[in-house]
Amino acid sequence: MTRIAIGSDHAGYELKAHVVGVLTSAGHEVVDLGTHSTAAVDYPPICAEVGRTVRDGAAVVGIVIGGSGQGEQLAANKVHGVRAALCNDLYTARYARAHNDANVLSMGARVVGTGLAEEILTTFLATPFDGGRHRRRVDQITAIEQAEGERAVQASLAAGTDATSFTPEL
Numbered sequence: 711m712t713r714i715a716i717g718s719d720h721a722g723y724e725l726k727a728h729v730v731g732v733l734t735s736a737g738h739e740v741v742d743l744g745t746h747s748t749a750a751v752d753y754p755p756i757c758a759e760v761g762r763t764v765r766d767g768a769a770v771v772g773i774v775i776g777g778s779g780q781g782e783q784l785a786a787n788k789v790h791g792v793r794a795a796l797c798n799d800l801y802t803a804r805y806a807r808a809h810n811d812a813n814v815l816s817m818g819a820r821v822v823g824t825g826l827a828e829e830i831l832t833t834f835l836a837t838p839f840d841g842g843r844h845r846r847r848v849d850q851i852t853a854i855e856q857a858e859g860e861r862a863v864q865a866s867l868a869a870g871t872d873a874t875s876f877t878p879e880l
Contacts, residue, residue, distance in 0.1 A: 712835070715769035717743040717760040718819075719753035719782070722775030725819035725827055729773060732828055741769055754785040761789030764813050771835070772814040779818035786814045790855055793848070798822050803830045807837035809844045810851075 714733055718726035723745055733740050743759045745751045753776050760772040772794075774782035779796045786794035794814035795806030798821045806812035815834045817827055839845075 711737050711739055712771070713739045713741065713769045715741040715743060715760045715763035715772040716774075717753075717756040717772075718745060718775040719756065719777070720745060720748050720750050721777035722753075722779075722782070722817075722819040723748050725817070725822075725824065726773075726775045728824050729775070729827060729831060732831065753782050757782045757785035757794075758789055761786040761792040761794065761814060765789055765791035770813075773831070774814060774816045775819055776816075777818060777820045779816040779821065783814075783816035786816065790859060791852075793851070797830050797834060799826075800829055800833050803833040804837050807834055808840045809847075811839040811844070811848050 716726060716730060716733075726742075730740050730742060741763060743763065744756050753774075757774045760769075760774050763769045764772040772786065772792075774786050774794065776782040779798065783794045783796040786792050792814050793810055793812045794816050795802065795810060795812035796816045796818070797803040797806055798818055803815070806815070812834075815831065817830060819827075822830065839848075
């Protein structure tokens with residue numbers, strides 16, 4: 711059993727509900743972080759919370775779903791430690807895990823149907839990270855992320871603001 715965090719916007723709600731059922735039936739524990747209806751909602755806070763849940767170790771992997779999945783992937787990737795991959799086909803689902811050690815799956819509900827979404831999900835969850843030369847590349851991505859975070863703090867300090875207490879207005 712794997713603990714999986716999931717979130718969506720209104721466009722992804724119905725597919726998310728389907729995926730939650732598939733995951734639960736397969737014996738996974740699901741942490742559903744919203745949304746809980748088709749009423750319009752902004753996806754960035756939901757996707758960031760999925761990312762934080764994975765980063766903090768409260769879930770092994772995360773799933774974010776929207777209309778295209780693109781914005782959801784971008785929002786989740788703003789959380790340090792998240793490697794979210796937009797996977798609307800089996801090839802990207804396999805290689806996002808095998809080569810990039812992706813820890814958050816993003817899908818577009820307006821792009822994939824429930825059958826393909828289930829196949830993408832199964833492929834993503836079943837594919838292990840290959841390591842080897844790919845570990846070096848993932849480590850390089852992590853180093854870039856850390857350096858950019860340090861640059862942001864330094865810029866904030868130089869400007870006389872406190873970057874560590876910054877909370878975006880959502």
